[in-house]
Amino acid sequence: MEAATRVIVTQGLSAPTATIAQEAGVSNGSLFTYFETKTDLFNQLYLELKTGMAAAALEGFSVGSDLRKQAFHVWSNWMNWATSNPEKRRALAQLGVSGEITPATRATAQKTMANLAKLMEQMRTHGSLSNASKGFAAAIMNSLAETTMDFMIHDPANAKKHCKIGFEIFWRAIS
């Protein structure tokens, strides 16, 4: 999985399976002992990365009274994960738009983000997004987070500043 992540980042999804196997230190044939097809590998990887991302975002999360504090906690975790794992993030992004990921995989991935979704839903109902649909609100929040990550990774010198400004925009947009 790690090898695949690295290779996808540097070579894209069209990278030969042989390259991934080599990067992982196994023979090209062995790769197919663990993954039936290349697509299967991609789906498993997508799931693993997404799950890892969700777990990281929710780490240390506890339901509390102050929604803004909860939100900022998760936001920080998320940004932290992104800046600490830029490769995973890029691989995940590539996989997400690739057309190789089955609806089933996407659905499973959604489930691992259930708690995140719950928090978002809370924010939606308590703020100005209440008349937006659930999915729309979540997508908006997600896109603001992703954009912030992009800039934190792209411009690490000002990462902290971007993180803070990003959250402020986020909060203003939804509250």
Added chain:
Amino acid sequence: MEAATRVIVTQGLSAPTATIAQEAGVSNGSLFTYFETKTDLFNQLYLELKTGMAAAALEGFSVGSDLRKQAFHVWSNWMNWATSNPEKRRALAQLGVSGEITPATRATAQKTMANLAKLMEQMRTHGSLSNASKGFAAAIMNSLAETTMDFMIHDPANAKKHCKIGFEIFWRAIS
């Protein structure tokens, strides 16, 4: 170009050039009379789509006193273009993340969006994004617009509603 757009949407960027040629009603060889390579085709298409999108967004735009009105005009145009040309939008999205588009093409494309960028910059300096960098602000605006488009296309029944809500979020985020 139209054929390529259609094929990219249904089959992705890895679609055979022969398929694109067939869709265009010409022989596989003829495709290379017009485009030196597949990559060249993709770059030209990207430019055309992006230019078309920018032109659509700015149609009927005139500098006025009320920034919100200007913004809403462009927003509406943009959403209109997206819902009227969902295929172009999807193809453009795929091309944009593909790694096939050269920096030169991206730069040229940026130029066609100069007026859009100017408007965004105005909004940034006159609102709460003034301490965000220019690029960051533009990316935020763009991502909100893209997310809104997604939902308008995905859920056409409520397109108008999404459009309006999207703009409100947008305006709240930046003002």
Added chain:
Amino acid sequence: MEAATRVIVTQGLSAPTATIAQEAGVSNGSLFTYFETKTDLFNQLYLELKTGMAAAALEGFSVGSDLRKQAFHVWSNWMNWATSNPEKRRALAQLGVSGEITPATRATAQKTMANLAKLMEQMRTHGSLSNASKGFAAAIMNSLAETTMDFMIHDPANAKKHCKIGFEIFWRAIS
């Protein structure tokens, strides 16, 4: 023809017909007004070059008493042609080994060299090659001449010296 000669020398026989047409200043289609196929062009060119070479070699040739003088006259002419027309020579060489030249063309080409063949035959019968077959003797003479040409063209500074030494070897070999 001239264009084809130039292109063959620089690009080889696999050069596109379009390139030859361009070099000749006509459209790719026009080439096929004059030559039915690429192979046809090659055959006609081969014939023209070979004929030209033979004519050059025999220029000013007159039957006389001294065989050595006659031989040297032809030899000099031949070497002169080769050094003055290195491109023609190289093109001719490429065509000769190409498998594109039909037996018919080769036969016709032979006929244009009839006088040269006659002289060679005279030399054979009057020297030590008399017990060699006619074709063998001619091939030997030819190969010595070709080798000498190669070195005259390759090392133009010593062209004259190579020419003289080559002839001496030639004369020693056959007399």
Added chain:
Amino acid sequence: MEAATRVIVTQGLSAPTATIAQEAGVSNGSLFTYFETKTDLFNQLYLELKTGMAAAALEGFSVGSDLRKQAFHVWSNWMNWATSNPEKRRALAQLGVSGEITPATRATAQKTMANLAKLMEQMRTHGSLSNASKGFAAAIMNSLAETTMDFMIHDPANAKKHCKIGFEIFWRAIS
């Protein structure tokens, strides 16, 4: 290699790699397991054939007092190799003029012929070619040998006679 030799002789260097693979009894893809490119195959084959030829020519060669005997020994070996391996010889000839053989390959091939070159050089310095350059002398000797081979293969009935006459011409030319 053998398959390639056979195919080159019958179809030329422009023969499809698939044909060579088929002739070798492997799939078209497998060919590229052994040779990175078609050009690479040609270069390796050239080297193998040239090395084989040199080895055959020098077989049983020992430095002795009589230069003529040494020369005739090598000459006989060489002619023998040529008549026993007409396909190899034709393939080698085609490869040699093809422009696909890199200077590096040619240089390596030269090294395998070092002993042959040494013998030729001895003959040059001890005979009438002493005022010819080293390369020129070698080329002359080579061309006489090649011409003789051609006729031995072309007219097998008189092969022995051609061989003997060829050597006599050769010896007369250089001594």
Added chain:
DNA sequence: CATGAATGAGCGTTCATTCAT
């Protein structure tokens, strides 16, 4: 289970040739 050679379908691109204008 690991290996890596073998497979062969598939793709981007080329180019001799045609033919409507």
Added chain:
DNA sequence: GATGAATGAACGCTCATTCAT
């Protein structure tokens, strides 16, 4: 006769996948 766009067969090469060892 000249043009050059159109054609489509052909080719070199790649790579996901298989399978004997």
